[in-house]
Amino acid sequence: xxxxxxxxxxxxxxxxxxxxxxxxxxxxxxxxxxxxxxxxxxxxxxxxxxxxxxxxxxxxxxxxxxxxxxxxxxxxxxxxxxxxxxxxxxxxxxxxx
Amino acid sequence: xxxxxxxxxxxxxxxxxxxxxxxxxxxxxxxxxxxxxxxxxxxxxxxxxxxxxxxxxxxxxxxxxxxxxxxxxxxxxxxxxxxxxxxxxxxxxxxxxxxxxxxxxxxxxxxxxxxxxxxxxxxxxxxxxxxxxxxxxxxxxxxxxxxxxxxxxxxxxxxxxxxxxxxxxxxxxxxxxxxxxxxxxxxxxxxxxxxxxxxxxxxxxxxxxxxxxxxxxxxxxxxxxxxxxxxxxxxxxxxxxxxxxxxxxxxxxxxxxxxxxxxxxxxxxxxxxxxxxxxxxxxxxxxxxxxxxxxxxxxxxxxxxxxxxxxxxxxxxxxxxxxxxxxxxxxxxxxxxxxxxxxxxxxxxxxxxxxxxxxxxxxxxxxxxxxxxxxxxxxxxxxxxxxxxxxxxxxxxxxxxxxxxxxxxxxxxxxxxxxxxxxxxxxxxxxxxxxxxxxxxxxxxxxxxxxxxxxxxxxxxxxxxxxxxxxxxxxxxxx
Numbered sequence: 001x002x003x004x005x006x007x008x009x010x011x012x013x014x015x016x017x018x019x020x021x022x023x024x025x026x027x028x029x030x031x032x033x034x035x036x037x038x039x040x041x042x043x044x045x046x047x048x049x050x051x052x053x054x055x056x057x058x059x060x061x062x063x064x065x066x067x068x069x070x071x072x073x074x075x076x077x078x079x080x081x082x083x084x085x086x087x088x089x090x091x092x093x094x095x096x097x
Numbered sequence: 098x099x100x101x102x103x104x105x106x107x108x109x110x111x112x113x114x115x116x117x118x119x120x121x122x123x124x125x126x127x128x129x130x131x132x133x134x135x136x137x138x139x140x141x142x143x144x145x146x147x148x149x150x151x152x153x154x155x156x157x158x159x160x161x162x163x164x165x166x167x168x169x170x171x172x173x174x175x176x177x178x179x180x181x182x183x184x185x186x187x188x189x190x191x192x193x194x195x196x197x198x199x200x201x202x203x204x205x206x207x208x209x210x211x212x213x214x215x216x217x218x219x220x221x222x223x224x225x226x227x228x229x230x231x232x233x234x235x236x237x238x239x240x241x242x243x244x245x246x247x248x249x250x251x252x253x254x255x256x257x258x259x260x261x262x263x264x265x266x267x268x269x270x271x272x273x274x275x276x277x278x279x280x281x282x283x284x285x286x287x288x289x290x291x292x293x294x295x296x297x298x299x300x301x302x303x304x305x306x307x308x309x310x311x312x313x314x315x316x317x318x319x320x321x322x323x324x325x326x327x328x329x330x331x332x333x334x335x336x337x338x339x340x341x342x343x344x345x346x347x348x349x350x351x352x353x354x355x356x357x358x359x360x361x362x363x364x365x366x367x368x369x370x371x372x373x374x375x376x377x378x379x380x381x382x383x384x385x386x387x388x389x390x391x392x393x394x395x396x397x398x399x400x401x402x403x404x405x406x407x408x409x410x411x412x413x414x415x416x417x418x419x420x421x422x423x424x425x426x427x428x429x430x431x432x433x434x435x436x437x438x439x440x441x442x443x444x445x446x447x448x449x450x451x452x453x454x455x456x457x458x459x460x461x462x463x464x465x466x467x468x469x470x471x472x473x474x475x476x477x478x479x480x481x482x483x484x485x486x487x488x489x490x491x492x493x494x495x496x497x498x499x500x501x502x503x504x505x506x507x508x509x510x511x512x513x514x515x516x517x518x519x520x521x522x523x524x525x526x527x528x529x530x531x532x533x534x535x536x537x538x539x540x541x542x543x544x545x546x547x548x549x550x551x552x553x554x555x556x557x558x559x560x561x562x563x564x565x566x567x568x569x570x571x572x573x574x575x576x
Contacts, residue, residue: 024363064209069172081192
């Protein structure tokens with residue numbers, strides 16, 4: 001992958017991100033932040049790549065593993081907590097009365 | 098092109114598409130929960146894509162597997178446990194903690210690659226490529242470290258573990274932060290020049306910069322900072338994508354980075370603050386006491402819980418304005434008890450939600466939903482404002498600045514222009530508050546001086562518990 005095409009990827013990705021969130025009801029600010037935060041844990045892919053390419057280099061393996069742990073803490077925790085918040089919204093308002 | 102490459106390409110493409118749909122869906126109430134799951138699925142898919150690619154090409158050594166499994170199990174388990182256990186009221190600091198860990202992950206990857214260059218970056222070595230490599234490693238370290246320390250400071254401040262040291266409110270802090278920034282940039286360029294040793298200077302200087310920038314910011318502005326740091330962690334992920342040559346990482350990181358920036362801006366607008374003043378202005382209360390905007394209260398009426406209950410009983414329409422104090426007192430369930438009683442005796446109850454009510458935007462909705470308040474009773478500011486003149490009683494629970502009429506009437510007030518709830522237009526206003534202390538802004542609230550406002554002093558939870566007793570004595574809600 002040439003550097004130039006990676007830059008294109010960066011540019012288009014940023015534009016996509018800017019377009020995706022136009023109007024967000026204030027209700028969803030907290031869940032959206034938490035959900036986007038979980039997605040930013042995608043660095044787990046970098047940690048995985050590091051681990052696969054580390055070969056027999058034990059210090060690098062440890063760094064990669066700790067990094068993967070941090071990333072997954074972010075991803076798994078982030079998605080679960082977002083789901084917990086959103087589950088409260090989805091309760092039917094007509095439940096009572 | 099061989100098969101593993103094609104498979105990975107297709108999976109990556111699909112994952113990007115699903116992530117984009119996920120972020121999009123998260124901004125609508127109806128689709129939010131499914132969108133969150135969709136995004137989670139896309140992440141899983143991307144891992145499968147990556148692992149299958151390496152299995153199909155270079156293979157994955159047993160050692161690698163061992164460390165992959167150790168890291169994933171510990172990280173996922175801790176994350177899942179924390180996510181299940183944490184109370185809804187401490188959501189802001191939880192998001193900050195998760196975010197800091199994402200930054201830490203990018204930081205570690207970059208450090209690992211910098212110290213032990215992986216085979217990929219050395220094959221067909223050329224100057225241009227190695228320069229890009231160094232730059233992306235440096236960016237990843239710089240942004241990752243700031244994200245990590247900044248988020249941890251934000252979390253500690255929100256938890257109350259850290260207070261705001263006095264020196265951080267003076268001008269010295271700009272000087273200190275500039276030193277950290279300059280040190281970071283020197284180390285940055287040194288690292289790009291190929292001097293690997295300066296990596297530690299970069300790590301330390303940018304970590305300190307993260308602390309120095311976040312420490313002076315007051316609790317009210319913290320959600321904006323967390324949102325901004327969230328955007329940074331996306332940028333850190335994109336930089337890590339350049340380091341390990343992964344398009345998927347770059348796209349996803351850039352998407353989160355840009356979306357986070359927009360969200361930050363939306364939040365700032367809701368709080369009537371500019372991003373610059375949040376970042377460099379220090380805490381708002383320090384400014385306003387200096388500018389002399391505070392004044393003495395002249396006409397405070399205080400009343401007992403009993404009087405308040407009597408007025409409520411006679412009302413036909415009540416609007417509740419919940420705020421930060423309610424969230425801190427964790428009184429949302431007790432509040433629900435009170436409103437249930439009122440509803441049972443035919444009183445119309447509506448909750449007026451200011452866009453920044455609670456401890457972060459949208460937080461109040463989460464808390465009230467947790468207490469089983471029907472979704473259709475929660476009304477946003479624009480919808481509820483015209484209703485105040487026809488309302489008998491307004492109960493303000495632990496909210497302050499968001500009901501200050503100064504924002505409308507007094508063009509010299511620092512709050513001027515901030516969208517507020519027009520509670521003063523209602524017939525009677527009860528403000529339940531622990532004392533006369535000012536809100537975040539440190540500004541005198543003109544509402545408290547108005548003749549139709551009465552103060553009920555006490556902790557929100559305690560007052561509401563007493564209120565239930567009083568209402569019971571009056572026979573409200575018993576049929």
